[in-house]
Amino acid sequence: MASPKSYRAPVLADVAKAAEVSVPTVSRVLNGSKYVAPELAQRVTEAIQTLGYRPNGAARSMRSGRRTLVSVLAGATANYGYARTLQGVETAARRAGMTVSITVVESGDDEHVRAAIDLTLAQPTAGVIVLEFDRAGINAARALPEGLPVVVAGGGSRRTGHVPAALIDERTAGRQATEYLLHLGHKTVHHIAGPTEGKHSGRTEGWRAALAAAGVPVPQIMRAEWDASAGYRWGERIAGMSDVTAVFCANDDIALGLMRALSDRGLDVPGDISVVGFDDQPLVALWRPSLTTVDQDFEDLGARAFGLLAQVVDGEEGVASSVSTPQLVVRESTAPPKG
Amino acid sequence: MASPKSYRAPVLADVAKAAEVSVPTVSRVLNGSKYVAPELAQRVTEAIQTLGYRPNGAARSMRSGRRTLVSVLAGATANYGYARTLQGVETAARRAGMTVSITVVESGDDEHVRAAIDLTLAQPTAGVIVLEFDRAGINAARALPEGLPVVVAGGGSRRTGHVPAALIDERTAGRQATEYLLHLGHKTVHHIAGPTEGKHSGRTEGWRAALAAAGVPVPQIMRAEWDASAGYRWGERIAGMSDVTAVFCANDDIALGLMRALSDRGLDVPGDISVVGFDDQPLVALWRPSLTTVDQDFEDLGARAFGLLAQVVDGEEGVASSVSTPQLVVRESTAPPKG
DNA sequence: TCAGGTGGGGAAAACGTTATCAGCTGCCGT
DNA sequence: ACGGCAGCTGATAACGTTTTCCCCACCTGA
Numbered sequence: 001m002a003s004p005k006s007y008r009a010p011v012l013a014d015v016a017k018a019a020e021v022s023v024p025t026v027s028r029v030l031n032g033s034k035y036v037a038p039e040l041a042q043r044v045t046e047a048i049q050t051l052g053y054r055p056n057g058a059a060r061s062m063r064s065g066r067r068t069l070v071s072v073l074a075g076a077t078a079n080y081g082y083a084r085t086l087q088g089v090e091t092a093a094r095r096a097g098m099t100v101s102i103t104v105v106e107s108g109d110d111e112h113v114r115a116a117i118d119l120t121l122a123q124p125t126a127g128v129i130v131l132e133f134d135r136a137g138i139n140a141a142r143a144l145p146e147g148l149p150v151v152v153a154g155g156g157s158r159r160t161g162h163v164p165a166a167l168i169d170e171r172t173a174g175r176q177a178t179e180y181l182l183h184l185g186h187k188t189v190h191h192i193a194g195p196t197e198g199k200h201s202g203r204t205e206g207w208r209a210a211l212a213a214a215g216v217p218v219p220q221i222m223r224a225e226w227d228a229s230a231g232y233r234w235g236e237r238i239a240g241m242s243d244v245t246a247v248f249c250a251n252d253d254i255a256l257g258l259m260r261a262l263s264d265r266g267l268d269v270p271g272d273i274s275v276v277g278f279d280d281q282p283l284v285a286l287w288r289p290s291l292t293t294v295d296q297d298f299e300d301l302g303a304r305a306f307g308l309l310a311q312v313v314d315g316e317e318g319v320a321s322s323v324s325t326p327q328l329v330v331r332e333s334t335a336p337p338k339g
Numbered sequence: 340m341a342s343p344k345s346y347r348a349p350v351l352a353d354v355a356k357a358a359e360v361s362v363p364t365v366s367r368v369l370n371g372s373k374y375v376a377p378e379l380a381q382r383v384t385e386a387i388q389t390l391g392y393r394p395n396g397a398a399r400s401m402r403s404g405r406r407t408l409v410s411v412l413a414g415a416t417a418n419y420g421y422a423r424t425l426q427g428v429e430t431a432a433r434r435a436g437m438t439v440s441i442t443v444v445e446s447g448d449d450e451h452v453r454a455a456i457d458l459t460l461a462q463p464t465a466g467v468i469v470l471e472f473d474r475a476g477i478n479a480a481r482a483l484p485e486g487l488p489v490v491v492a493g494g495g496s497r498r499t500g501h502v503p504a505a506l507i508d509e510r511t512a513g514r515q516a517t518e519y520l521l522h523l524g525h526k527t528v529h530h531i532a533g534p535t536e537g538k539h540s541g542r543t544e545g546w547r548a549a550l551a552a553a554g555v556p557v558p559q560i561m562r563a564e565w566d567a568s569a570g571y572r573w574g575e576r577i578a579g580m581s582d583v584t585a586v587f588c589a590n591d592d593i594a595l596g597l598m599r600a601l602s603d604r605g606l607d608v609p610g611d612i613s614v615v616g617f618d619d620q621p622l623v624a625l626w627r628p629s630l631t632t633v634d635q636d637f638e639d640l641g642a643r644a645f646g647l648l649a650q651v652v653d654g655e656e657g658v659a660s661s662v663s664t665p666q667l668v669v670r671e672s673t674a675p676p677k678g
Numbered sequence: 679t680c681a682g683g684t685g686g687g688g689a690a691a692a693c694g695t696t697a698t699c700a701g702c703t704g705c706c707g708t
Numbered sequence: 709a710c711g712g713c714a715g716c717t718g719a720t721a722a723c724g725t726t727t728t729c730c731c732c733a734c735c736t737g738a
Contacts, residue, residue: 360687360688361687361688361689362688362689363687363688363689363690364686364687364688367686367687373685373686374685374686374687375685375686375687376685376686376687379686379687398693401693401694401695402692402693403693404693
């Protein structure tokens with residue numbers, strides 16, 4: 001009886017010896033090759049059972065070249081959109097017999113980007129999915145080496161780089177949300193944007209396009225971080241601005257912070273001001289008033305990204321990108337303006 | 340010039356040839372061994388740069404036996420607690436130079452448990468962290484093979500199995516929340532529990548202990564799924580029960596659903612009924628009324644779990660478990676009963 | 679001058695698996 | 709009777725690293 005310390009996991013050779021066959025035969029049984037006599041297969045299967053043998057993934061993937069790990073690079077993991085996308089990737093990967101690894105890119109700085117990539121590529125990965133939801137993801141996608149299977153997932157309406165992309169058409173969604181508010185009779189729509197640099201946010205582009213198409217004035221963009229407290233601070237200022245009757249927020253957290261601030265200042269939503277969010281987190285339907293927002297199917301986004309990566313890994317040429325359009329969900333936080 | 344199709348990732352031998360040194364020397368440089376002349380090291384570093392060489396993780400971990408992948412098994416990923424715990428694990432792992440893989444156990448059924456374990460162990464993993472937040476996780480922890488480094492993370496106040504555990508003392512927290520409501524003057528406290536089987540939930544145990552210690556009647560437990568709609572349905576029933584003045588909910592989602600239902604029925608929180616949640620999701624502080632709840636530091640839980648796993652992987656004997664106590668956060672949803 | 683370190687570097691083995699190849703049975707068709 | 713061809717099996721060679729072993733050159737002290 002071996003002491004626990006001297007325990008060594010059984011390997012193929014141990015199984016072969018126990019079953020009194022050769023090593024390659026065990027391998028054949030494991031990989032379901034035909035050309036192996038039923039009786040031997042039986043012995044091998046039993047030996048595997050009794051020894052509790054598990055194939056060594058490292059050796060396996062080294063020799064065969066087949067990789068069963070798909071890596072996700074993301075600027076965060078716990079935020080709603082990130083977590084749901086990751087869930088979509090994991091589910092799709094699991095159905096395909098693959099496992100998902102996740103590495104966070106702490107910021108868009110070169111140092112963090114490089115560290116994350118080094119860590120990821122130290123694993124025997126089949127390919128990488130980059131979540132291009134923020135600067136960290138965008139930079140990471142750029143910094144990945146050539147020749148490696150890569151796809152990006154993000155919110156653009158068209159692919160930006162030269163790698164396949166799974167996308168959500170935020171531009172169209174932002175436009176629809178803004179048009180809806182205008183349709184209700186608002187003279188214009190204000191907008192709290194996320195920290196995305198420049199004019200690269202599809203949500204903001206859509207908002208601007210809708211205002212331009214309607215020929216109404218385009219208010220100054222208000223910039224905020226993604227979290228609720230930023231929305232709250234803007235709410236405090238907006239409460240003092242008499243010309244604001246409708247606000248389109250870059251995400252739900254900002255919208256909820258805004259609504260709370262307005263409520264704290266004695267303003268009514270939607271009576272005094274209409275508010276629209278973006279994401280459709282589950283809880284926003286419970287809010288009082290429940291939030292009109294844009295439903296993004298992040299899980300589907302993750303699944304599509306995995307599908308594209310699988311194609312690239314299989315060596316297909318010219319893999320097409322994939323775009324979905326999110327839907328406006330009308331609830332209680334929007335109404336025609338007063339008077 | 341090789342065609343893109345014939346591209347083969349550079350390996351150690353290529354670097355060695357380019358730098359005009361032997362293969363082991365390159366390896367020594369990579370692993371920072373002393374005993375290598377500065378000049379050679381220089382040549383090797385340059386060759387690595389120009390060739391864009393990346394070590395093959397599979398070969399590396401096969402030969403050295405060192406594993407840099409830590410696997411997480413969980414019943415879900417996107418829910419608040421799961422996502423935050425995962426984040427904690429990832430951050431700690433990344434700081435230690437390791438990568439995290441995640442596999443979802445779809446249910447507690449043998450079939451799903453086995454599939455998830457097979458998938459996980461097909462990777463060259465250093466060890467496994469199991470999130471024991473639900474039946475799927477509990478069963479997965481039981482089904483993992485002996486000899487594999489395993490730790491669990493969960494909400495018990497004491498470890499259940501024979502593997503090290505990172506825990507959050509939900510029992511004490513549940514007791515404190517209930518005591519707080521009693522202290523406010525409520526005659527008793529009702530409880531909406533989660534779907535956890537039997538009496539194994541620490542939150543429920545703590546609630547029962549507090550009531551018993553105070554010598555007040557213990558109401559019938561109300562069972563619910565973890566989501567808000569279950570809380571909403573109980574809210575509809577509670578609105579018709581005149582003896583309910585305080586409700587302790589097993590998580591924040593249930594509490595928010597409950598509050599919305601009460602509000603829809605014209606009842607005031609906390610005027611008519613006090614509500615306490617569990618988890619302290621960021622948004623509940625914004626609610627109107629903001630939710631009194633129990634702050635669970637899931638990120639810390641994940642970090643502690645990783646720390647324990649690192650000890651086990653290093654071969655330390657008798658690794659102690661780790662327990663933290665969550666804090667009650669008093670906000671607007673609780674008040675003394677009427678009259 | 680020579681024995682005995684010591685810093686430095688290469689040859690070769692090893693890790694656990696899969697792929698390749700060759701060999702051994704029978705059995706078929708001519 | 710014999711070539712050929714399935715069906716089956718085991719030696720053996722890879723895969724890309726790290727580790728072990730050994731050798732060489734140099735330096736030191738006697």
